[in-house]
Every structure is written in structure tokens, then in C-alpha cells.
Amino acid sequence: HIIRHLQRCVEEHREFHIQSAVKSGTITNGLKYSLATGNWGDQKKFMQAKAGVSQVLNRYTFASTLSHLRRCNTPIGRDGKIAKPRQLHNTHWGMVCPAETPEGQACGLVKNLSLMSNISVGTPSAPIVEFLEEFGLDSLVDMQVASAKATKVFVNGVWMGTHDDPGDLVDTLRDLRRKDDISHEVSVVRDIREKELRLYTDSGRVLRPLFIVDPRDMTLLIKKRHISMLGSQLDSGEDFRWTQLVQQGVIEYLDAEEEETVMICMSPTDLEQSREYKARGGHVLKDQTDPSARLKSPHTFAPDTWTHCEIHPAMILGICAS
Incomplete structure (x- = not known):
């Protein structure tokens, strides 16, 4: 027309x-x-x-409204005979509620997001690409035979070039993200086996927050002062809230792919016991006295490094199940 x-x-x-x-x-x-x-x-x-x-937004009850706002629909025919898409998968941990799903035809196809998970909105990739060029990324034009051993760097699936020191690059990118110089939504995935570094800034990835663990002494970066500051006013005049915790680099959002490359401790108590286990030279801790407590294998505390810690295991549940 x-x-x-x-x-x-x-x-x-x-x-x-x-x-x-x-x-x-x-x-x-x-x-x-x-x-x-x-x-x-x-x-x-x-x-x-x-x-x-x-x-039309569901307004039966307050809980049903919140639940409706966090619903995910799998675009598969409801009368399909394949059972796999309906079944709970271990990668749903922390992203999708394991309990909240309708009965009947839509069972397992209609899911609900977990309590603290959210969906990435997407940010421009240009600042990341600029930073990579400044940080010594070898472009594909100047590729030598020797650079076949270097790590490939991808941004949103596009091969941008290669880098000789991926470990340093990953640490720098994560530091920038924790200082809020690049968006907290950016995902940094280092695949050592495939010699790849994948960066994602696109929309539609499910992210969930975790406490960051200090690699030097295996303690949480979040301290009591951060908790006591919550709700108080900063010098800038704004309130100290969740956003400020993320900006100060004590809480980090990870997507499913980056979660594969980190070590997550189940609770701050486990982290403490892991430090104790290491201090004792790998000796098994005293037996648990509480009969209703979660059974823990001594192998739970064996890893040398933890990079993150769960905020609370109950965060795997959705709005209604929690």
C-alpha cells in the first residue's frame, strides 16, 4: 500500500x-x-x-495473578505422545519450579519460573566488542598458523577473533560485570575443553542470582554490613536495595550455560563446613546430631574451590509451591 x-x-x-x-x-x-x-x-x-x-491477566487471587505473570508455555501440541518434554530435567534447577504445573493435557508443558529467576532483556554487544579489541583480541584477518592453539572468542554466537590468555580475559570480564561497568545480564562462558570463550548479551536467557564466594579465603563477599545497610539511604539519596547489592558485586546473575562452568555451594553453612574440613586436613566432620537434618556425604566438602553459593535452596520453587 x-x-x-x-x-x-x-x-x-x-x-x-x-x-x-x-x-x-x-x-x-x-x-x-x-x-x-x-x-x-x-x-x-x-x-x-x-x-x-x-x-487476559488472571485475577482470581493475588497468588494466581503473580503465578500467571511468571508462566512459561512450551509450543508443542498438547496431544503429543512424546513424554520427554513434559518430564522434569535436572537443568531446570533454580530456573523452573519443579512442582507448579497443571494436571491433564498441559502437564509439564506449562511451567512456572522459580522465585528469583528472571529473563534477560538484552543489552547491546558493541561495548563488549570494543573492550575485547582494546584487551588484545586477535582479529580473524591477522590469523597466523600459531593462533590455531589460541582460544576462540564468540559474542552472541559470532566468532570475533582469538585470544592467547583466556583465563585473564575471563577474570577481567567478570570483574567488570561485578563493578557494573558492563551489564549484569552479560554471560561469560569459558569452555576449556573446546578452547572457546562465549559471551552472550542477548534477550530471552533465564538468569538466577547467587552469592559470590571470595576465592582467596572461601568466604562470602556479602557481609553483615551489607545486610544492615538494606533499606537505608545512600549519600546519593537513593535507597540501598537489591540493585545496589548486585552493583557492588556481592550477588551475581548467572544463566544456565555459565552455571555449568562454576562451583556452587548449597548453603553458607556448607561453605563454613567445607573450610573446616580443609583446615582439618580432609578429616570427616563430627556426626550430625539432628535426625531431621539433610544427610551430607563427606565428599560434599572435598572440592578445593567454590565460586558461588546458593541464596537459599527454597529458591528452586515457584510462587505457589513456596
Whole structure:
């Protein structure tokens, strides 16, 4: 329609006005139709339209409203015979609630996000690429035979170049993220076996927060002073809240892929016992006296390094199950 109008304007040597080319009613009516029915697409091409893009917010109870806002839908036919997509998988830990799912046809296909998980909005990759170029990334143009041993660097799946010291690069990138110089949503994945470093800044990744563990003395970076500061006002006039904890680098958001490359301790108590285990030279700790406590194998405390710690194991549950 707009192209035809443009052609006519050129042929008849008339001035082109966007108001006359685009009928406001066309766009308004199209949007109204899509929002009202949930069929995202042209009214005429009804079959190709996506269904269920907009829904009426559930207002039965407060919990049902919150639950509806955190619902994930798997686009698979409800009458499919394959059981695998419906089953709980160990990679859902902390991302998707293991209990909250409907019964019947949609069982396991409609999931709910866990309490603290959220979805990345996406940030521009340009600042990351600029930083990599400054930090000595060898571009693909200057590739030598010797650089075949170097680590490949990918940004959102695009091969940007190679780097000779990936360990240092990863540490620097994580430091920048913890200082809030680059977005907390950026994911830094180092695959040592494949000699790859993958950076992601795109949208749609599920992230969850974890306490950061100081690698030098295996203690949490979050201290009592941070907790006592919560709710108080900073010099800048804003309140000290969750966002400030993330900006100060004591809590970090990880996505599923980066989670594969870190060591996560189950609770601050386990971290303490792990330090004690190491101080005793690997001797098993005293037996637990509480019969209802979680059984822990001595191997739980054996790892030399922990990089992160769970905020609380109950964070694996969603809104209704918790």
C-alpha cells in the first residue's frame, strides 16, 4: 500500500506525506484486533498468526495473578505422545519450579519460573566488542598458523577473533560485570575443553542470582554490613536495595550455560563446613546430631574451590509451591 502510494507520488511529481500514505486506522485496528484476540498477525492471514501472545491477566487471587505473570508455555501440541518434554530435567534447577504445573493435557508443558529467576532483556554487544579489541583480541584477518592453539572468542554466537590468555580475559570480564561497568545480564562462558570463550548479551536467557564466594579465603563477599545497610539511604539519596547489592558485586546473575562452568555451594553453612574440613586436613566432620537434618556425604566438602553459593535452596520453587 505504501509502495503504491510512493510510486504514484513519483509519477505525478507530488510531495510525499507519511500521513496520507499510512492510514492511522489500519495500524490502530490491527493492534486492537491482535490485543483483543491474542492472534498476533494479520486478520486475513489467520492461520499463520501466533496465538496467545496477549492474554487476559488472571485475577482470581493475588497468588494466581503473580503465578500467571511468571508462566512459561512450551509450543508443542498438547496431544503429543512424546513424554520427554513434559518430564522434569535436572537443568531446570533454580530456573523452573519443579512442582507448579497443571494436571491433564498441559502437564509439564506449562511451567512456572522459580522465585528469583528472571529473563534477560538484552543489552547491546558493541561495548563488549570494543573492550575485547582494546584487551588484545586477535582479529580473524591477522590469523597466523600459531593462533590455531589460541582460544576462540564468540559474542552472541559470532566468532570475533582469538585470544592467547583466556583465563585473564575471563577474570577481567567478570570483574567488570561485578563493578557494573558492563551489564549484569552479560554471560561469560569459558569452555576449556573446546578452547572457546562465549559471551552472550542477548534477550530471552533465564538468569538466577547467587552469592559470590571470595576465592582467596572461601568466604562470602556479602557481609553483615551489607545486610544492615538494606533499606537505608545512600549519600546519593537513593535507597540501598537489591540493585545496589548486585552493583557492588556481592550477588551475581548467572544463566544456565555459565552455571555449568562454576562451583556452587548449597548453603553458607556448607561453605563454613567445607573450610573446616580443609583446615582439618580432609578429616570427616563430627556426626550430625539432628535426625531431621539433610544427610551430607563427606565428599560434599572435598572440592578445593567454590565460586558461588546458593541464596537459599527454597529458591528452586515457584510462587505457589513456596
